[in-house]
Amino acid sequence: MSIKKIRMGMIGGGKGAFIGEVHRMAAALDGGIEFCCGALSADPDKAVTSGEALSLPADRIYGSYQEMILSESQLPDHQRIHFISIVTPNFAHFEPAMMALENGFHVVLEKPISFSLEEALLLQEKVKQTGLLICLTHTYSGYPMVIQARQLIADGKLGKIRKIMVEYPQGWLSTRIENDTPLAAWRTDPEKAGQSGCMGDIGTHAAHLAEYVSGLKITKLCADLHVFVDGRRLEDDGNILLRFDNDARGVLSASQVAAGEENALKLRIYGEHGGIEWNQQEPNTLLVKWLDAPVQIYRAGQGYLADAAKSNIRLPAGHPEGYIEAFANIYRNFSATLQHMSNGQEPDANMQDFPTVEDGVRGMQFIDTVLHSSRSDQKWTDF
Amino acid sequence: MSIKKIRMGMIGGGKGAFIGEVHRMAAALDGGIEFCCGALSADPDKAVTSGEALSLPADRIYGSYQEMILSESQLPDHQRIHFISIVTPNFAHFEPAMMALENGFHVVLEKPISFSLEEALLLQEKVKQTGLLICLTHTYSGYPMVIQARQLIADGKLGKIRKIMVEYPQGWLSTRIENDTPLAAWRTDPEKAGQSGCMGDIGTHAAHLAEYVSGLKITKLCADLHVFVDGRRLEDDGNILLRFDNDARGVLSASQVAAGEENALKLRIYGEHGGIEWNQQEPNTLLVKWLDAPVQIYRAGQGYLADAAKSNIRLPAGHPEGYIEAFANIYRNFSATLQHMSNGQEPDANMQDFPTVEDGVRGMQFIDTVLHSSRSDQKWTDF
Amino acid sequence: MSIKKIRMGMIGGGKGAFIGEVHRMAAALDGGIEFCCGALSADPDKAVTSGEALSLPADRIYGSYQEMILSESQLPDHQRIHFISIVTPNFAHFEPAMMALENGFHVVLEKPISFSLEEALLLQEKVKQTGLLICLTHTYSGYPMVIQARQLIADGKLGKIRKIMVEYPQGWLSTRIENDTPLAAWRTDPEKAGQSGCMGDIGTHAAHLAEYVSGLKITKLCADLHVFVDGRRLEDDGNILLRFDNDARGVLSASQVAAGEENALKLRIYGEHGGIEWNQQEPNTLLVKWLDAPVQIYRAGQGYLADAAKSNIRLPAGHPEGYIEAFANIYRNFSATLQHMSNGQEPDANMQDFPTVEDGVRGMQFIDTVLHSSRSDQKWTDF
């Protein structure tokens, strides 16, 4: 009999965590994933109370990720989880991910994939060895209108791509809130977040989005990073000139101190015949601009969309889907792929459209390259 | 020990149904509701295959709603479902709802609550008798920025309300698709939808929204309904002049033949000092207009919102929530209320903010009044 | 030799007047009209100082309109003005207009054309007798994207028109400013404005726009007018159900007490195949909506526009034109028509696209019908 529900465990995401809750909602939304067990906090007591609050069965609430991985690997096939979502801060990605892979579990990881590029390369190696999957939650590539944009470009509708402008302004770190706000504390702490602040946290999303939609690769860049808030240890703003492998030019700008901005990730790509514009805060709309014809407003849920976009939409046009649904698309595609693999079927191309360990390695390389460029007097640093 | 998860059964919503799937996603999103059983189709075979596809346990997939209600009522307390979501077409609301109430189950119902006003009044009576709850899924009042608007008005920020403009243009029935499209077929069939098309389907949402946000009641109205598509049996468009109990004036316009529109429910309310504007297609934004000061853009997720709005938001500002989340708010508030009732606690005011049987009765009265007015030569019909 | 510049005189529009200044800017913009003389105020002293401030030659600054009309009619052909712009309050339209026509001058008039329907009919009669022109400044039909919308509909692109929604919310009369504000004082005074406030002032614009763009005529209506501000003598708000001569339905809503609104005239028209949406506050954009294709954003200045629109645009796309330019289009078309007439040429169709005495008569009939309907208990009043 074929597997119906894919079973998930979680590491991190206990009380007060933001992104762990998002992962759980995303996994729950479509009814294809069962949340079975968790090691929800590094603090064993908090792990237990968090697990109880989520109605996990008592015997599958674990006090540590090691315990969880070992115990779950002993369970019979029809009970054992298929994958583990790791939603800890960056510094605590690598070890649980590696242990999960070594014990036969697929992994879902928050971006950036690891604390350092070295760790990312080791994870990549392990994925190759084991044949298991890492799914990286670059949420924004789960939005259907992003996928529609990618399809238009892949189909050549815009002609050769010339210019890419991607920006990600946030304002929430405009003042020194890291002393009071746990979410801000680890993100601004080089011991926990890694060497980069703004670029690691959101710049990587912007870079991934630009490459994902355009189908191009950044080949060199010129970065100007800065810490605006006194006493902060990691950069909270940066602007980067980009060059792509087809000689397209671009700009990536990201900020955590753009006071008054929320989460205004925006992508514009221009080719010979037209351009696209997508704004995460109104994600169900894609502007498609043409050289000599009216701009078109593509909208989620419409019949004229590409199949690749449609397969990531749940509702008719005019019924807005948002961030959780985009997140859920990644979970849904990942879990459908696992289901097909379990059943010995070949997953289709749309299902397999989720970010993987390769995107994770590329993200870490991006961070390294940006940091190198920012410290350099030379204009261009190769990526 | 207190109950943790609230248990749900479903009537209707089998393969191919749209709204049943939305109910399931909404119920699943927040992890507090367990979907336990279903009589998912009037066709027993389809009921079974639909239940299997959703991984329901075989012994709780029922071939008819009668069987489900009777069987579930025999189960022990810790297994028995707490409520039943009825997601059938309008003509099939009343009987299962009545039987559910008679057997001790709370009910979630799609709007309009019933096929006729008489049925609605009988349900209201039964709710009074049993002390059970009917939750009516007027989704749009589940959006946090709608709740924020209501709060601003309740707090007197706009002064006395003078004018209300509510519109609900859709275009999907611009041609005679009812022959090919099941969703359209029953909505345009008086045997299944009731005496009203456009007004029953979406006009009731608009009227509910206007009254919910303004805190006012429509006291009389003047309606002009029309069937534009040849051969259609129920009105597909209507415009209505409104008068409210504080002498405010208004217009309600709804259409299913506004070609090119999606689901563009929009509410504007003006008082002595300012106005609000909310558009369902960009639901995380609320415009607040002032007589002598700049318009303000209120946004979901911001710290300055009222608690009543905040308690219906899951994500930080700039991470869009949509239709499913609004729907889930209604499920979450309803199930939290049930949980509190089960545990002998008093639910708080925000939890109880979901539409009930009273809203259902009012909706049916609205439909009756509109139909009467549309046939009348008199300007005003009392509501 | 052919005439190059058309010569204009003005009645009203002295110091402190708003609309007179707009007329002068509109006439000056394109360099084809020479402002030669004026009787700029009913107060002879103010008439003189106003004329001097505008650098009019001393001998063509007149103390009364009668003096101006008589004196100018004595001047030789190459000096005498061709037309007179009358920019006085409504009650002072008729007499100068009639005298101007009787003395051989074409006339530009602000809407509403007169104080009463009777006056309008007399002006219409006089126009027929004399062969002279009245140009009525329904500014909004001078916007190029309005003309583009009209053309799309005339060309049948939207199919048969079904629904028209036109709204004109303003908020400036939300409080009783008429005691301090001359602009408000006469508009709310039945001795000066006529029997209607909001509908005469802005409702007529909305009705004209709806008919102009759709090419349809209102055949019956049902109006609900109201005075919201205590002590005000003319209605400051109204909502009207409309029926058109092709059986299309519609709503017209106008308000001067929509607190926080500026001048938000907006028109939406839906036909069988699609719809248009135009908003005066962003006048260079026209949304064109289609049943099964993406919404298109038509923009002023683009090459794909109709000739009728292009001939009313001065700048390339992306260089916004506004209210004064729309006003100037009416002046430009009117003066080009006069020029052609003077030179014995036939003006082309686009030139002749300015509102005339017929529109003025229709506007007065609209006001009368609305007032009658608002007082009636019958649903429909024939127009």
Add this chain to the structure above:
Amino acid sequence: MSIKKIRMGMIGGGKGAFIGEVHRMAAALDGGIEFCCGALSADPDKAVTSGEALSLPADRIYGSYQEMILSESQLPDHQRIHFISIVTPNFAHFEPAMMALENGFHVVLEKPISFSLEEALLLQEKVKQTGLLICLTHTYSGYPMVIQARQLIADGKLGKIRKIMVEYPQGWLSTRIENDTPLAAWRTDPEKAGQSGCMGDIGTHAAHLAEYVSGLKITKLCADLHVFVDGRRLEDDGNILLRFDNDARGVLSASQVAAGEENALKLRIYGEHGGIEWNQQEPNTLLVKWLDAPVQIYRAGQGYLADAAKSNIRLPAGHPEGYIEAFANIYRNFSATLQHMSNGQEPDANMQDFPTVEDGVRGMQFIDTVLHSSRSDQKWTDF
């Protein structure tokens, strides 16, 4: 007696010219400037027919700018023009401007002020010597909401400025239209436009706007320019990292090959407490963003604006003004300044708010610095 109208002559701007016509409309709009004479083309025949078409008196239609300057300088005071607008291509700015200044005429010049920085410095020197004025038509700083933004920042409302993002995407040169399109031909020809294409034409506007509104100066930059269209001789795209004198960071991006864009100049500035956003294509709106309060929509024509903005607005809120009006503000302020100077009065600060020769020199330095940076391997080039 004090002068009432300021008298203008024009060099360039004959038939088919775009910007000359804009200058004439801008000068005519407010009635304070009289267009008296012209040398409208380098081709004497075209100069004459162009002058006749504009109804200039025959004796003040000149066949060359030299003739015009000499003849006009012989006229008596009450006839002689006060200033000359030079609207020729860049290569033909310097000589007529210099000759005009030498003969006692003030000058209005299109940007960039000259063909080379050397010429700009010579003009600056001549202005100092003569006490005459050069007014440079950086149109965009004539928009009232730009001035409002400048005022908010000058008043410290945003706190210390941290980040400036200015972009100017156009798409009109996406293909090689320069062979057919005179407007494109000279702009892409280094013999006529100078060493820079995109940056000289529109990048200078963006840089001026950023500095004008922020009150800051660019101190170093890092530019990446590119020619996208095969065979084009001047860059048609560029991205630039910016640093400002208070250590703020920024990005300037300009393009003539952003296919589907019109004239989408946009400025965003972020400070410690909030940010502003202004978009030229919707110029009557200014978004003002705050760290912990709702975004505000400032609108032209509202009573809450600063006096500096109000003095550049003609119409009540909701009556859109556009590009010509912004242009006219520069003409109005410049001519009011001349009027005051002629009458021996001190012009007030708002009147004097028009770009001058200093802005022209800075613009040429900007172009030189950008070109140098683009060719350099070093990251930063001092400005």
